[in-house]
Amino acid sequence: MRVSDSDREQSADVLREAAGHGRITMDELDERLELAYAAKTYADLAAVTRDLPGPAQAPTAVQPAMAGRIGGTPRSKFSVAIMSGARRMGRWVVPRSYVSVAVMGGVELDLREAQFAEPEVTIHAYTVMGGIEITVPGDVDVDVSGIAFMGGFDHNASGPGVPGAPRVRIIGFALMGGVDVRRKPPKKELTSADGNSGEP
Numbered sequence: 001m002r003v004s005d006s007d008r009e010q011s012a013d014v015l016r017e018a019a020g021h022g023r024i025t026m027d028e029l030d031e032r033l034e035l036a037y038a039a040k041t042y043a044d045l046a047a048v049t050r051d052l053p054g055p056a057q058a059p060t061a062v063q064p065a066m067a068g069r070i071g072g073t074p075r076s077k078f079s080v081a082i083m084s085g086a087r088r089m090g091r092w093v094v095p096r097s098y099v100s101v102a103v104m105g106g107v108e109l110d111l112r113e114a115q116f117a118e119p120e121v122t123i124h125a126y127t128v129m130g131g132i133e134i135t136v137p138g139d140v141d142v143d144v145s146g147i148a149f150m151g152g153f154d155h156n157a158s159g160p161g162v163p164g165a166p167r168v169r170i171i172g173f174a175l176m177g178g179v180d181v182r183r184k185p186p187k188k189e190l191t192s193a194d195g196n197s198g199e200p
Contacts, residue, residue: 003039011036011045018052070166072115074098081105081130091115094168098123102130102177110135112186116166125172125179127151134170138183141167148174157181 012033019029032048039045074095079086082103089110096118100107109123112135125132125146136142141161146153151174161167170181 003042003045007042007045008037008039011039011049014049014052023052069114070116070119072117074117079107079109081107089113093117094121094123096121100125100132100134100172102127102132104129106130107132108135109133111140111168112137112184116168118166120167120169122169122171125170125174127172127177127179128175130177132172132174132177132179134179134181135184136168136181138185140165142170142181142183143167144170144181146170146172146174146179148178150176152178152180154179154181157183159183 015024015029015032015036018024019026024032035048036045039048072093074093076088076092077095077097078099078101079088080101082101082105084105085107086100086102086105087108087110089108091113093115094111094117098109098121100109100123107125107127107130109132123134125134136157139162142157142159144153144155144158146155153172153174170179172179
């Protein structure tokens with residue numbers, strides 16, 4: 001995979017930080033910076049930061065399967081259920097910001113077959129005496145930071161995904177209700193595991 005200018009700058013920052021902590025000399029810094037800015041692939045960048053600590057020893061290549069899930073034009077940016085129910089599932093495009101509201105009702109959002117309009121999307125979940133269930137695929141990066149009062153806001157699904165995966169932020173508030181966030185494998189994987197024919 002070819003690297004971008006931002007990838008080169010990321011590696012350069014790692015090198016400068018290492019020099020600032022005395023892990024490499026200034027001569028080594030100059031030499032490695034020259035290699036970093038001349039790098040053409042992720043392997044080239046990995047070679048100059050491999051022996052240095054830090055969260056970004058080298059930029060991670062986006063897996064083709066993940067890259068194919070990012071992009072598309074969203075048709076809807078919200079779902080509302082007032083003493084009723086609403087559901088989004090199957091193939092749909094999650095916008096950069098999506099709002100879900102449940103008042104004495106229920107909303108179900110299933111992202112396992114969804115596309116993501118951008119690499120990072122945010123779902124705003126608000127419920128009053130209702131429930132919102134959000135199902136995310138097991139390979140995406142999930143960050144849940146909602147709060148609840150006399151209710152529940154499940155944070156157990158928070159965690160990293162595979163390299164290059166979309167990032168889903170889930171924020172909001174639950175009053176006398178609940179927001180349930182679950183990680184599940186794609187439906188086709190579940191069907192195969194059950195030994196079914198693949199019919200929905």
